[in-house]
Amino acid sequence: MKTSVLVTTILAFALSGCVTVPIERAQGVSASGKQYVETLKKVNDLALDESIQFSANLLPELPRTDAILMSTTDDIKQRAQLIGQAHAYYDALATYFAELEALANGDQSESTATALSKVADSLKAQPVALELSDEKKKALTGLAGFVAKEVHAAAVEKALVRDADTVAQALAVSEQMLDEQIRWISVREKAERERKFDRGVKTPFISKKELGSDWKNSWSSYVRTAPVIALLIDAKKASTEMQKSWVNILRAQYSHAETLAALKKVKEGLEAISALHNAK
């Protein structure tokens, strides 16, 4: 093998390691991003379910007038519309991360090398009959693959730099929406827990009635953090992690493993709560 061919081949393989860095970054952040959007959509659905169920339970306790019924109904219908708009927004965010993943996975270097190999073979055939040794052919196709890889990495890098601000802003708005929905759920959970405490714990305790296992269970569940609240705290943490992840990806400091693990935990919990709601 001639020195120049050898140097080219070694250089191509040595540089290919550096070239894959933006691709790996984009693959990691798009996987976290897709899971993050799924989590937001589940919280979105849960927030609407909680609002509807709470209102349905409360309405029989309110004055039975046409005005009360229609005002509450209209306001909850408006909420359903807003949740629908949030869903459309999350879908657009999910599409973004899916496209980023497709771009990151769209490495054409192997097919480029194969295509060039065919070109090289046809050059060896008549009427061109180019003298091309197998070594030269291998070096040439390897270099073509490397160039394609570099072009691909540059495209991914370009997308990350171009979209940095847009996605950072989108993630910030998503977190504000998440905060708002956590507040809806928390207000209703708190009201429900306070009522249960007053009726199931405080009143029997003060009235010095005999306190059985029901009372003990009521007291125990009151002092523990409600599962849904604990889960929403996790969702909030995961959201903060996702934003950090996006900022760090651009600084080339990143670890997606923790974000993904946190999101997986939240997603499973939300699914369990939704299943519980549906079973009621």
Add this chain to the structure above:
Amino acid sequence: MNKEDYSALRKAVEDTFTSLYVIDAGSLTPSQRQTHQEALAAAYLAVIRLENKKFSELTAQAQQKLDSLRSSAIAMQEQLAGLKKATQTLEIVGGMLDVLATIAKILA
């Protein structure tokens, strides 16, 4: 009303609603019960409307971001299509190279 005042108002409305929700209507006189029902209804409507108002502001902000997100997603589709197209072109040219070489020889 500034942001802090609005935030304090919202918290006060939520706390008022919770306080009313906790009251056991069974312990009230008929007249008190009616007052309680009306207050509870008013407080709940205020809670929902404050929540809807805030969320509609956020979804409006989100709508503004939608166009940028869509443009970015389309730009990536085009980039990916461009990468694939380059390889396809090379494959086609590879298959036709003998023809091109013949033409080149004739023209030489």
